[in-house]
Amino acid sequence: MSDKPLILAADDDPDILTLIRLALERAGFEIMGAPDGRAALELARERPPAMAVLDLSMPHMNGLELTAALRADEATATIPIVILTAAVQSSDIEAARVAGADAHIKKPFSPRDLRGRVIEFLGDPAGD
């Protein structure tokens, strides 16, 4: 329906999910949000997104498992994936890399920074 780049966002905290949505919609992206990994995977299979912003710890399927599942699916095998994490342990960040994530953003994150990271990967929809 639109030519806006589609981004999959997943976070079990509805307020943070809305924050991601607001931050990115204002920059001209289209967002589909899910409260857990399993729902997010279903959405991605219905409409493959151009990028994914995923929380690390979620019920049913966590961010690492979801990343691996997205990587296993041909349609989403190469999309940029950013992991949001409150974890401060370097081992978790390393695990995200191993699972196939391209970048991680520490929580609490600045919506401005998130927007910047997404534009780094997809380009600025408002810019052209």
Next chain:
Amino acid sequence: MNRNLITRLGLAGGIVAAGVAMVFLVMIVAIRDQRDATSDLRQAQEVVATASILQTRLADQATLSSAPIDSGLKALREALAGEPDQLARTAVVENAIADGDASRAVDALSSIVLVQSQHSRQSREKADDSANRAVVLGVIGLIGSTLLIAGMTIYLANAIVVPLRRTTRAARRIAEGDLSSRVKEEGDAEPRELARAFNQMAANLQESERQKDEFFALVSHELRTPLTSIIGYLELVLDAEDLSEDDRRFLEIVERNARRLLRLVGDMLFIAQVEAGRLTLERGPVDLLKVARESVDAAQPAAQRDMVTLRLEGEPVAPVEGDVDRLGQTIDNLVSNALKFTPEGREIVVHVRDADHGVEISVSDQGAGIPADDLGHLFERFYRSAQESRRAVPGVGLGLSIVKTIVDAHHGVVWITSEEGEGTTVTFTVPYPATSSPSDESARLPMRQNDAV
């Protein structure tokens, strides 16, 4: 089967004690026999000697009744006191002398000597027997006791020393961090009880460690999640252009406090991780001038609000090896401290310079300075100076302890100079990497408390 070590030791000890007592008893009896025999022998020798003298005198004397013979007889009677048979024979000697029959007296004396010799031979034999018996029994007792004691020692080694060593090994493994270490619960009642208590303790330790980990994971997640929403939405609101001046100012205060709360959570978690020995450094090349500039830029709004000038002075420096986030946190903490103590209109200078073997960074304020009494305690965790408490300066006293922990982990040094009324300078160094040393990816942070400044 409940084998009780005390009972067994008591039993073994009792047997040894009884054996030793028996040996002593036999030896005492032998010694007494020997003493009796010796005194018999001495008496016999005396009698024989006295009788011999008397015989000689009888042979020498023309007349039988004379003073030397009387005194000889008297001596003989004294020597034979307590032996009626022999006294009877002495009476025969006396009668013979009274009768003037010297040869009969000599014969009677000879029979006294003969009997006495027999006596002495008998008692010597008796004493010899007794001594032999004592020697044999003593040797047997000695060997028996030695064997028993050796047996007890071996038993004790197995029953006590072996389980003790086993428990010590497990305790050492636990001290090294392997909380799953356990001891086999076997052997006598007491060591088994020790092993059981030890295992119980280890299990409790493991459980409380697990709970602590869970708690910190929970705190980390549960406190950061709402703070993520608060700070994120504030930013969205502050991005709007139609805010009134007042609203913007109020929301900025909210944001500042939310960030303070966030930093406090971060500090607590940092300390918790260091305590658990679980904090690792992500090492890489670090440009400390760049890090310092970022810290100064980030603190600039706060400085402007407090009407304090915050300046960076520095020269380009070679990169050091370290954790860029942690080193940034160090400078952030020092700048944040300086801001707390610097009054309006004064200046804070962050200085980066190339020192002999590394980079030296100092943060100087023009605050009230720190009393000498407080200087030595500043790196202690949760230490708050009297000045901080009096002026109600916010903070829990973690900042400098974190600074010291991070600097220590980078093999640097940190020190404070301060003059009351003039200001305070905190300086730390991060050494340049030794050219030959291989860079370890993640060095564990050592936690040292109460180090002298």
